[in-house]
Amino acid sequence: MRRQVLLFISMLSLRSVLGQVSYSIPEEMSKGSLIGNIAQDLGLDVKRLKTGRARLHVGNSAEYIELNKEKGVLLIKERIDREALCEQTTPCAVHFQMILENPIEFFRVTVEITDINDNAPIFKMNNMLFEISESAVRGARFELERALDSDVGINGLKSYSLYPTDNFILKLNENAAAEKEVEMILEKPLDREKQQQLTLTLTAVDGGEPQLSGTVQIHVTVLDANDNAPVFTQSTYKASLMENSQKGTSLMTVTATDIDQGTNGLVTYSISSNAEGILDLFEIHGTSGEVRLIGKIDYETSKHYQLNVKARDQGGLTDSCKIIFDILDVNDNAPIIDLMSTTQSIPEDSTFQTVVAVMNVHDADSDINGVVRCFLSDSLPFIIENTSNGFYSILTNIDLDRERASQYNITVTYFKITDTDNIQTRPRIVSTSVSSKAS
Missing domain, CATH: 2.60.40.60 (Cadherins)
Known part of the structure; x- marks a missing residue:
């Protein structure tokens, strides 16, 4: 699968700087809460944020975070629920870029969202029903439904308890996915003639502070003998x-x-x-x-x-x-190209490898099905470089001469390496003007 994009590019002077900064915040912070002073952390003057028309690029992600250019700080724009954002995936983080212009600079920003204990363990079933023969022997196992806890780490599900324990005890097992499975073990034989119905309470607790819990009732009907x-x-x-x-x-x-x-x-x-x-x-x-x-x-x-x-x-x-x-x-997802910044005019005396555009190409497929390649026509005085995972810059490759060529059409072709036998282009025309030398 291959797509094609043509870029209209123009600017006086550009350079590309790739840096990164990381923050860690708890989930559920209120709107307007401070995340960090990004200007200070990146060594930038606050005035540079204004003159460079600083903005955040979040791609297809929801806009949880905003930039205050006046103070050079990142703030919470929308309350973040870690469970809604990442479910059980850890660590959970929001990734985006801060873009500056004149010259072009972009910085990668990662904000890790840490878990708070805001979810109690819950059982999906209102109650559990068992029919158990009075001939069931000591040690007979009965698998119980596990509780679900949306929190992770220490705030997640920790243990279970059973009450009363006259006939049954609990046994906890940890499976290959580090999930706690729970079984009810018959410790004392049942006698239907003495008691036909038993009601027990299973409690699940997490490891957070304060500790949260959820309960479900277990109803046992004692049946006549069933030997196997x-x-x-x-x-x-x-x-x-x-x-x-x-x-x-x-x-x-x-x-x-x-x-x-x-x-x-x-x-x-x-x-x-x-x-x-x-x-x-x-x-x-x-x-x-x-x-x-x-x-x-x-x-x-x-x-x-x-x-x-x-x-x-x-x-x-x-x-x-x-x-x-x-x-x-x-291979069921098409690559997506996201043009982050371009210039429409460039001086003919621009230095070698001046950046004229920055873009991001990404694909939702995994492993080799998600690998995308980009290239330009060999006849153009530009090259394309993969500056980091999924990010590309278009740069001048030779000296420009306005009298020889005052405008260029740049075609960026990108394709998935699994589809190299079926490359198809869908062009959009993009122009770059070459201006006279600066006096």
Whole structure:
């Protein structure tokens, strides 16, 4: 895939300076709050911000931050919710550039958004229901729905507690994704004749200060004897899935067997709703165990999905397995060129490698599918240089002569390296005028 942009460029004198500065602020700061003195931190005079018509370039991002040119400081423009901006991704940061003109200078700015404990653990289910046979033996395991906490790090989910503990205790496990999984373990056998119903309270707490918590009730119905629980043929299933897979695609079939006879040997399947959005993307057939895709997946949003699948027999005994889908990237995003600054006229006595334009080319695809290249026609007295990741500058490559050529059309061609066999240009005409020598 290739696109083409033609630039109209004109200015007296330009130079490119690339610097960077970083700040760290907590989320939820109020509008107008001070982030930092960017003029001081970059060693710039405040007057330079005015004469250079300083501005912030945020690309396609939301404008959370604004520049006060009078004081040379960065301020909060819109309240930032770290969870809405980055979800569980850490570190979470806003990236943008500050652009100056006359001459052109641009600086990369990173503002890291740190987490505050503003979310309590929550359970997606109002309550959990279990039907457990009175013949279940000590040590029988029952997987519980995990709580969700939008906060990260120390403010995230820390531990669980169960009350009362007359018959069951909790066991916490940490999976490969460092998530805490919780099981209820039968410690004392149940007796249906003594108690047919049990109600327990599961509490999840985070590690923040002050500590926040969420609760859910567990209702246990004690059934008559069911001697054997279902057993999955695999504890973990793995498969790869293209991000452009169509809704309705059959992905795999999981199987659990129960050696009991009659209704006690009938197994049904379900996906635990312990991960945000999983039930909007995948479904499982209750009796066959066939897993289908029902939503749209996107490699750029998530590279992996884990489904926790439960098999339950008619006596209430369960087993669980995990399905891990690795999402494969598809070259489904076009490069985007963002012209950050240009000049329309340049003196013929400009110094060698004077900057006439600065642009950013980026692609949402990942790995090799997101690699973009830019080039100019060899016949032009200009070159294009990749000044940093995704940023390009167009510079003069030879001495200019207004009498020989007073105007140039510059064509910037960019393409994804995975599409070099299918390069197509869509030009926009751009002119650069060459003016007389400065007196």
